[in-house]
Amino acid sequence: MISTNEYFDGHVKSLGYASAKGKSTVGVMEIGEYEFGTSTHETMVVIEGEMDVKLPGSSNWVTFKSGESYTVDANEKFQVKVPVQTSYLCQYK
Amino acid sequence: MISTNEYFDGHVKSLGYASAKGKSTVGVMEIGEYEFGTSTHETMVVIEGEMDVKLPGSSNWVTFKSGESYTVDANEKFQVKVPVQTSYLCQYK
Numbered sequence: 675m676i677s678t679n680e681y682f683d684g685h686v687k688s689l690g691y692a693s694a695k696g697k698s699t700v701g702v703m704e705i706g707e708y709e710f711g712t713s714t715h716e717t718m719v720v721i722e723g724e725m726d727v728k729l730p731g732s733s734n735w736v737t738f739k740s741g742e743s744y745t746v747d748a749n750e751k752f753q754v755k756v757p758v759q760t761s762y763l764c765q766y767k
Numbered sequence: 768m769i770s771t772n773e774y775f776d777g778h779v780k781s782l783g784y785a786s787a788k789g790k791s792t793v794g795v796m797e798i799g800e801y802e803f804g805t806s807t808h809e810t811m812v813v814i815e816g817e818m819d820v821k822l823p824g825s826s827n828w829v830t831f832k833s834g835e836s837y838t839v840d841a842n843e844k845f846q847v848k849v850p851v852q853t854s855y856l857c858q859y860k
Contacts, residue, residue, distance in 0.1 A: 676780045676795045676852070678771065687769045687782050689795045691852040693815045700793040700814060700854045702769045702782045721793060721814065721856055722786045759769070759784040761793045763814055763854065 682708055688764070697766045707755045712746050714766045719743040723760025728753040775801055781857070790859040800848045805839050807859045812836040816853025821846040 677690035679699070686708060688701030700721070718725075720742055726735045730750040738744060746752050770783035772792070779801060781794030793814070811818075813835055819828045823843040831837055839845050 676777070676797060678780060684769070687771060689780050689782065689793070689854075691795045691854060693854075694851065695815075698815055698854065700782070700795060702784045702793060704769060722788075722791055758787065761782075761784060761786075761791065761856065 682706070693765065695765060695767065699764045699766075700761065701764065702759060702761045703754070703756045704759060705756055707753065709751055709753050711751045712748055714748050716746045717743055717765040717767075718746070719763040719765075721761040721763060723756060723758050725760055725762070726755040726757070775799070786858065788858060788860065792857045792859075793854065794857065795852060795854045796847070796849045797852060798849055800846065802844055802846050804844045805841055807841050809839045810836055810858040810860075811839070812856040812858075814854040814856060816849060816851050818853055818855070819848040819850070 679688045685704040685706055688699040690699045720738045720740055722740055725738045727738055728735050729752050772781045778797040778799055781792040783792045813831045813833055815833055818831045820831055821828050822845050
């Protein structure tokens with residue numbers, strides 16, 4: 675089964691599936707600013723577009739572009755701003 | 768707007784958005800075999816998983832893995848077999 679997920683009134687949508695490594699989603703974010711919480715360790719990879727990210731414990735925004743990635747531990751919160759519609763891969767473990 | 772698309776009774780789902788280069792989708796295919804038709808030139812990139820592809824005019828199946836890509840011209844048909852749930856990026860132009 676491919677799960678369909680919507681967050682922030684449909685401003686973020688994702689499709690969930692099983693990969694060789696575990697659970698993954700591919701998704702798209704509308705232009706905007708979001709706070710996400712993790713329940714597992716997440717690796718986020720920008721597919722197209724751009725994400726400005728404030729990682730847990732950081733006060734700085736860091737920009738991630740196509741092909742770049744970052745990780746967030748379980749049970750953390752992080753902020754994301756996207757200046758253009760942005761697609762991503764999220765790998766959970 | 769992020770569009771949500773379903774094909775083959777939900778065995779293929781995708782999310783559509785605008786990229787810097789044009790229109791794109793990220794999607795997921797269930798295990799199975801599919802025939803797709805193009806209305807524009809498409810570049811397909813495997814994100815996770817694996818696609819066996821029979822390109823237009825070819826009688827051979829060629830395997831594309833994570834990070835690998837292929838292109839299909841407008842108004843063509845091509846066959847895809849996926850042995851595991853597989854995510855992809857499709858760029859249209």
